[in-house]
Amino acid sequence: MGTDFTWSTLLGTLASKNELSPEQCSWAMQHMLVGDATDAQIAGFVIGLRTKGETPGEVAALVAEMTQHANTFTTSTPAMDIVGTGGDQANTVNISTMTALVVAACGVPVAKHGNRAASSQTGTADVLEELGVAIELTPEHVKQCVEEVGIGFAFAPRHHPAMRHVGLVRKELGIPTVFNLLGPLCNPADAKAMLLGVADVQRAPVIAEVLAARGVSALVVRGDDGLDELSTTTTSTVWDITNGSVVKSTLDPTALGLTAVDAGQLVGGDRVRNAQLLRQAIGMDDRAAGDSARIVAIQEVVALNAAAALVAYDALSGQGIDGTLHDRVAAKLPQVREVLASGAVAEVLKRWIVLSQELMLRQ
The missing domain is CATH 3.40.1030.10 (Nucleoside phosphorylase/phosphoribosyltransferase catalytic domain)
Structure with a gap:
C-alpha cells in the first residue's frame, strides 16, 4: 500500500493546504505506530494537519489505521x-x-x-x-x-x-x-x-x-x-x-x-x-x-x-x-x-x- 509515499511528499501536500488521501493517512499512521517515523516527521505531520485543518476523511482514515494496532474487545451488549x-x-x-x-x-x-x-x-x-x-x-x-x-x-x-x-x-x-x-x-x-x-x-x-x-x-x-x-x-x-x-x-x-x-x-x-468531590x-x-x-x-x-x-x-x-x-x-x-x-x-x-x-x- 502506497510504497511510493514519502514523508516529504506528504508534508509538502499539507504545507500546500491540500487534503491527504485515505491511503496517505494510513501510510503515515502505520509508520508512526510501528516506530518508523522520526520525532521531526511526526511533529511535522500533526502540525501540518492542524494548520491546514483536519478533514473528516483524514480523521476517519487515521482512526481506521489506529484501530488496527489496538488491543480491542467486544461486549455482549453494545457499550x-x-x-x-x-x-x-x-x-x-x-x-x-x-x-x-x-x-x-x-x-x-x-x-x-x-x-x-x-x-x-x-x-x-x-x-x-x-x-x-x-x-x-x-x-x-x-x-x-x-x-x-x-x-x-x-x-x-x-x-x-x-x-x-x-x-x-x-x-x-x-x-x-x-x-x-x-x-x-x-x-x-x-x-x-x-x-x-x-x-x-x-x-x-x-x-x-x-x-x-x-x-x-x-x-x-x-x-x-x-x-x-x-x-x-x-x-x-x-x-x-x-x-x-x-x-x-x-x-x-x-x-x-x-x-x-x-x-x-x-x-x-x-x-x-x-476523588473527594466525586x-x-x-x-x-x-x-x-x-x-x-x-x-x-x-x-x-x-x-x-x-x-x-x-x-x-x-x-x-x-x-x-x-x-x-x-x-x-x-x-x-x-x-x-x-x-x-x-x-x-x-x-x-x-x-x-x-x-x-x-x-x-x-x-
Missing part, C-alpha cells in the same frame, strides 16, 4: 463511551467520569476510554486510581467489568500500546493535535453510542461527520463557555447524530429547569480533591463543610450530561428519537435524578473497585 478531547483548560472536576458512573447505574453498559491528565490537573485514570479502581487491566478483564458491574475502564496505554511512539512528541509540542481527536474516536470496545465532548469548536463538526459515517449514535457537545462537556454555566452547542445525520442545535440548561452556576463551582483540584456527589461520603453548594452544582452538570448520554444510547435501538433534543433530554432528567439520589451510583463504584482489584491480582 457506550462518555469521553472528551480535553484541552478546555478549565480544570473542572471529572464530569465525564461521574457521568459514566451515573449512566452505568441507569443500566447502560459503559466502556470508558481514557488516560492520565494531559492538560488538566486530574485525568480519568488519575481519579479512578485514587478511588481504588485498578486501571491497568487487560482488555478481557475490562470486558468482564463492563459485563458484571456495568462499567469498565480501558486505560489508553494498555489498549493502544503503539501510541508510545508518538508520546514524546505530543508532550513536547504541548498543544492539541489530531491525536486528541483520535483517542475519543478509537474506543477499544468499538462503542456504538457516545457522548463526546469537544473543546475546539472548529473540530466538533469534523468529529460529528466521522461518527455519522461510522453509524455511531452520538451527541457531540461543547459548552459555549468552552467546556468539552454540556455546561450548566451557559448554553451548549450540540451536534446530534442519533438519527443518521448530523443536526446542530443549542441546549439551554435553564430551559430544562437547571440552575445556571458560576464556573468556579465546577473547578476541581488534584486527584485527591477530585464521592460526595454520588453520596458515597457525607458532604464536607463548605462543599454543599459546590456538590449541588456538580450534581446538576452531571445530571445534564447523563441525561444526554441516555438519549444517545436509547437511539441505538430506535427509542426516543422523536421530538426536539431539548424534549428528549428533559425526558431523561427525572430518571437520572432518581438514580443519583438513590445511592445506586455509589454501589456501582464500590462493586467496580472490588472486582477490578480482584482481576488485577489474577494478571
Whole structure:
C-alpha cells in the first residue's frame, strides 16, 4: 500500500493546504505506530494537519489505521463511551467520569476510554486510581467489568500500546493535535453510542461527520463557555447524530429547569480533591463543610450530561428519537435524578473497585 509515499511528499501536500488521501493517512499512521517515523516527521505531520485543518476523511482514515494496532474487545451488549478531547483548560472536576458512573447505574453498559491528565490537573485514570479502581487491566478483564458491574475502564496505554511512539512528541509540542481527536474516536470496545465532548469548536463538526459515517449514535457537545462537556454555566452547542445525520442545535440548561452556576463551582483540584468531590456527589461520603453548594452544582452538570448520554444510547435501538433534543433530554432528567439520589451510583463504584482489584491480582 502506497510504497511510493514519502514523508516529504506528504508534508509538502499539507504545507500546500491540500487534503491527504485515505491511503496517505494510513501510510503515515502505520509508520508512526510501528516506530518508523522520526520525532521531526511526526511533529511535522500533526502540525501540518492542524494548520491546514483536519478533514473528516483524514480523521476517519487515521482512526481506521489506529484501530488496527489496538488491543480491542467486544461486549455482549453494545457499550457506550462518555469521553472528551480535553484541552478546555478549565480544570473542572471529572464530569465525564461521574457521568459514566451515573449512566452505568441507569443500566447502560459503559466502556470508558481514557488516560492520565494531559492538560488538566486530574485525568480519568488519575481519579479512578485514587478511588481504588485498578486501571491497568487487560482488555478481557475490562470486558468482564463492563459485563458484571456495568462499567469498565480501558486505560489508553494498555489498549493502544503503539501510541508510545508518538508520546514524546505530543508532550513536547504541548498543544492539541489530531491525536486528541483520535483517542475519543478509537474506543477499544468499538462503542456504538457516545457522548463526546469537544473543546475546539472548529473540530466538533469534523468529529460529528466521522461518527455519522461510522453509524455511531452520538451527541457531540461543547459548552459555549468552552467546556468539552454540556455546561450548566451557559448554553451548549450540540451536534446530534442519533438519527443518521448530523443536526446542530443549542441546549439551554435553564430551559430544562437547571440552575445556571458560576464556573468556579465546577473547578476541581488534584486527584485527591477530585476523588473527594466525586464521592460526595454520588453520596458515597457525607458532604464536607463548605462543599454543599459546590456538590449541588456538580450534581446538576452531571445530571445534564447523563441525561444526554441516555438519549444517545436509547437511539441505538430506535427509542426516543422523536421530538426536539431539548424534549428528549428533559425526558431523561427525572430518571437520572432518581438514580443519583438513590445511592445506586455509589454501589456501582464500590462493586467496580472490588472486582477490578480482584482481576488485577489474577494478571
